[in-house]
Amino acid sequence: MKKKNTVLLSTPYGLWILGFTVIPLLMILYYGLTGRDGALTFENIVLIATEENLKALWLSIRLSLLSTLLCLVIAYPLAMILRNTKFQSNRFMVMLFIMPMWMNSLLRIIAWQNILERKGVLNTLLELLHLPALNIINTPAAIVLGMVYDFLPFMILPLYNTLVKIDENVINAAHDLGANNFYTFTKIIFPLSIPGVISGITMVFVPSLTTFVISDILGGSKVLLIGNIIEQQFQKLNNWHSGSGLSLVLMIFVLISMALVGKYDKGERSAGVW
Amino acid sequence: MIDNKLIELVNITKRYGGSTVIDDLNLYIRENEFLTLLGPSGCGKTTTLRIIGGFESPDEGKVLFDGKDITKLPPNERQLNTVFQKYALFTHMTIADNIAFGLKIKKKSKQYIKDKIKYALKLVNLDGYENRMPDSLSGGQQQRIAIARAIVNEPKVLLLDEPLGALDLKLRQDMQYELIRLKNELGITFVYVTHDQEEALTMSDTIMVMNQGYIQQIGSPEDIYNEPENAFVADFIGESNILSATMVKDRLVNILGVNFICVDEGFGQDTPVDVVIRPEDIDLVDPKDGYLTGRVTSLIFKGVHYEMEVMAGGFEWLVHSTDMAPVGTEVGIRVDPFDIQIMHKPASEDEAAPVQEPESW
Secondary structure (H helix, E strand, O other), X not given: OHHHHHHHHHHHHXXXXXXXXXXXXXXXXXXXXXXXXXXXXXXXXXXXXXXHHHHHHHHHHHHHHHXXXXXXXXXXXXXXXXXXXXXXXXXXXXXXXXXXXXXXXHHHHXXXXXXXXXXXXXXXXXXXXXXXXXXXXXXXXXXXXXXXHHHHHHHHHHHHHHHHHOOHHHHHHHHHOOOOHHHHHHHHHHHHHHHHHHHHHHHHHHHHHHOOHHHHHHOOOOOOOHHHHHHHHHHOOOOHHHHHHHHHHHHHHHHHHHHHHHOOOOOOOOOOOO | OOOOEEEEEEEEEEEEOOEEEEEEEEEEEEOOOEEEEEOOOOOOHHHXXXXXXXXXXXXXXXXXXXXXXXXXXXXXXXXXXXXXXXXXXXXOOOHHHHHHHHHHHOOOOHHHHHHHHHHHHHHOOOOOOOOOOHHXXXXXXHHHHHHHHHHOOOOOEEEEEOOOOOOOHHHHHHHHHHHHHHHHHHOOEEEEEEOOHHXXXXXXXEEEEEEOOEEEEXXXXXXXXXXXXXXXXXXXXXXXXXXXXXXXXXXXXXXXXXXXXXXXXXXXXXEEEEXXXXXXXXXXXXXXXXXXXXXXXXXXXXXXXXXXXXXXXXXXXXXXXXXXXXXXXXXXXXXXXXXXXXXXXXXXXXXXXXXXXXXXX
């Protein structure tokens, strides 16, 4: 009876996975590995090797790594501060940092476009202060800025969640045994926060690597990321086969990066948002 | 016991927000003493321990260690170690690494650390656990590791913050004996925090009873139990009958309108006092031989003894006895003079026995 109930309850989820994960994946696999004539081919995969595409992939990887690193550097001290402040408003503070997530992502990026434009908010302000204009719109710098702004909450949340779960007395115990603050951080706090670091890295790196909206809006059409190339294949060239093939390649990169990161997680506890 | 004051707290006051947790506390701890800070939750005992450990700094007052002022010294520079309530083991390290943590900071040699780990694990009866992870150990084992991790550093004082609080009764009793054995073998000073009066009576050389941030009484377990200084201590330690009475003159007290001979002096004449009489010190006798007569209203078998309630003189007496008298029996109450403990009336709220919540409306 109990087993029957479990099966019944899990059916919708099974259908969900089938309809929205398995079938789309198979479709991408099918399109990626076939040509327009329907015959099996590796053409679409090999397409990544063209100079333009390799450049875009390499740039995507570098920008994603940079934005992930920046998010980590910004979020870790913040998560530590939030952990250490015993305010009652602690949760509220976290919420304030997370709140931009509630706004439409596209809207936020367009806002940045308005700020960074040549005659945008930032440069108007700089002009008022008689400072030189800052022209970073349509450069990789603007894209990294957009990525960091957009994905920072995904780093803060898992970091804060793991850090806040570390028992105060564990830290007290380290001090008690003679450890100074630095030693306590490197030997106790940071190792215990690794699950959160890994969650955060994954949650920032993967969307950064695959984004095309941020690079489209903040990069103009001057900076092409691999996401933009794939988008072009589908939208502009209407070529589902090459788009799917490039997507497969990107998925492999995501899988590799997750495996690399996961190696440092002993898998003892899952943390954060995952 | 050497009468050397190892730790001294001088005029310690600690406030959180608006409320005073510890008010002008003075205390000294002698070398090699087993001192227990005992009291209900929120009485300031843990805060006192944390001030000694350096995890809290007092708003006023000084902490002296071996005569030196260590009030401002951070925990990592104090010559004492703490065993925390919920073990606080480093879950990402093996047992060996946990124990070695303090020794590595002190830059001890590899061989020294290895020997120490072996010695400490043997001491807490967990030989061979070096490569286990803390999560794979039971609560009692984890607490032993926490103790091992602290004592390998050879502290002069070991602070223990309700270390047995999370363990079940049987294990707690076993660990009490373990701790006494450890203390005797190591010859270090123990400062122990608990709310469990039985634990305090079993293990301590000295008990300090606290309530609402004030010390209520400091003394040996026998003193605390037999001669409580106020109603709070009497009520908190063991079971007791606490009655309002009048000290007629030296060695004579009037309880419920009847004069009892006692051994206390110096309370003056016709002074209102509190009297504590332990349930096991009441003798139930033939009604014609009793100072007071009454009727048994309840009888419960407790294993070691019977617990009876006797209504006599308008007061419900709690009586423990190996002899039983069925409910409804007419009995006389007698108390030997030295079993009557006279106390001053509470001068403040913290000295009073907590008001019993009514059981039903």
